[in-house]
Amino acid sequence: MKNKTFQILGLALLLLVVILPSWLIKNDRVIDVDEPRWIIRGANFYYAVTHGEFENTIFEYHPGVTNMWIVSAAMQFYFPEYRGFGQGYFDALKMKFEEFMREQGKEALDVVRISRYIHSGMLAILAVTAFLLLCLLIDTKAAFLSVALAALSPFYLGHSRVMNLEGMLSLFALVSFLGLQVYLNKDRELIYLLVSGVAFGLAQLTKSSSIVVVGLVGLMLFVGLFKRDDRTLAAKIWDAVKTFAIWFTAAAVTYFVLWPGMWVAPGKMLADVYGNAFSYAFQGARLDVTQQLDPESFEVSSSGSGVFQFLQSWAASSTLITLVGLILALYFLLFGKKEDLPVPIKSTLTYLAILGGLFILMFGLAQGRDSQHYVLTSYVAFDIMAGMGWFYLWVTFRKKWVWLNRTYASILFLGLLIGIQIASGLPYAPYYFIYKEPWAAVPATYGYGEGFSEAADYLAQKPNAKEIKAYVYSGMGTFSFYFPGETVVLKRINLINDDFATITDDMRHTDYLVLYPITRVKQPETEKILGELEGVVEPEKVIYINGLEYIQIYRMADIPESVFEALMRKNKQ
Structure with a gap:
């Protein structure tokens, strides 16, 4: 015995x-598209608990309480002062949390790493x-x-x-x-x-x-x-x-x-x-x-x-x-x-x-x-x-x-x-x-955020990377947590709604465009912008994973005016 x-x-x-x-x-080389929201919800949970505002400890119906306790523990270890600034609660779908962290000399990526x-x-x-x-x-x-x-x-x-x-x-x-x-x-x-x-x-x-x-x-x-x-x-x-x-x-x-x-x-x-x-x-x-x-x-x-x-x-x-x-x-x-x-x-x-x-x-x-x-x-x-x-x-x-x-x-x-x-x-x-078996056409999960860290690393190596503005499809957290410069998110809803006035305006005010063509089958609305670029302008960088094209990076200065005009013809807003 x-x-x-x-x-x-x-x-x-x-x-x-x-x-x-x-x-x-x-453990910090990929952030999936759902994860940034849970990091922000966890920070909000930490703020609510430390302020005794217990009625505010639900941020999603899942409810994800175990996850949020883990992020709270990471916040207590990494940035206990967070609870004392009076900033309140951040929208899990916006960049404000990340901006606040950097203003305080902290990085959201460190919270991710410790939480993991x-x-x-x-x-x-x-x-x-x-x-x-x-x-x-x-x-x-x-x-x-x-x-x-x-x-x-x-x-x-x-x-x-x-x-x-x-x-x-x-x-x-x-x-x-x-x-x-x-x-x-x-x-x-x-x-x-x-x-x-x-x-x-x-x-x-x-x-x-x-x-x-x-x-x-x-x-x-x-x-x-x-x-x-x-x-x-x-x-x-x-x-x-x-x-x-x-x-x-x-x-x-x-x-x-x-x-x-x-x-x-x-x-x-x-x-x-x-x-x-x-x-x-x-x-x-x-x-x-x-x-x-x-x-x-x-x-x-x-x-x-x-x-x-x-x-x-x-x-x-x-x-x-x-x-x-x-x-x-x-x-x-x-x-x-x-x-x-x-x-x-x-x-x-x-x-x-x-x-x-x-x-x-x-x-x-x-x-x-x-x-x-x-x-x-x-x-x-x-x-x-x-x-x-x-x-x-x-x-x-x-x-x-x-x-x-x-x-x-x-x-x-x-x-x-x-x-x-x-x-x-x-x-x-x-x-x-x-991962997929050789006989499978596509993985069961793909286009879930993989590859964005490599795109961020590529742009981060450029001179004055902190001054670069990148316009990134689904880039909140997946890209922005890694990139030292400014990330502007190309929102999927703008493509769905054909809001190309907003899209072209954002393009004109940023330095690089980062697209995610791996999702073009699952999210066909991405074809509206990919189709206008491909064959007209060569991307500065293409990132492949296991032989599949995942990411295209364009320098905005290389995109001709004809592309902007073609996009604006699709505008319905």
């Missing part, structure tokens, strides 16, 4: 050694917790392999390296499931039930979409009613009700204690979070657009195309190790011998498949929520399954060839799989989320 404890602790430390470098190395270190620490704690819980359900080496493959999966790695919500959400959901699975099937210690409930509360504080975990919990408790033991059905029902009550109470207490807004205005907080979530899912927009929840207008996608698209994109952005491992897991789940896969292991595989499937089903049916990272929890669940699949293949081999039972053979096998998983993502570093 003592030796097993030391083995588990040793593997937990080794797990940190294996996964932490991927989260920490060059804290974020990585949180993810490491969650990964180790998931590993320890898995060790109570499956072989310790299988648990180690499964968590390592999940953490090092390029798509998950890319999204968990940035200050988005889904990286933490997926691990909170995983820990919540594993805690309850241990409680129901291995050890009825209260601590596991409380860990599960607290993790779910943290998942809800991160993003309301984790509500699907409630469905999984309900299913697990329902299945428990059919277990063969000496209890009566009434006793089983009472036990299920009591279990759910304790679990939900732990989640609710966590939700209340860690969100200051709940202390003073719980009704407002809950209405904003869940009202907007339902409005977006069933009416296609948030409440400030739809005005109210109208059940008669609720719609979901009935064609199944959304679900298929998520599954297709998942397959395209998962490694061969994951795909083969998942097939193996499903094979052993369906055809494995009982002595190899006892009931707790089979049910763990089954529930992981259901957890991953629920997220895909929810977003596949919801309106207007089609970004692949929304189902990051599915990636984690399927990667855990893949690790289990590979391990039980190894168990089968060891039974057939006795010499494979030697310790070094297992080390080589696990090391090879983990090494291949790491190697799969390295060609895409630091933009791991653009």
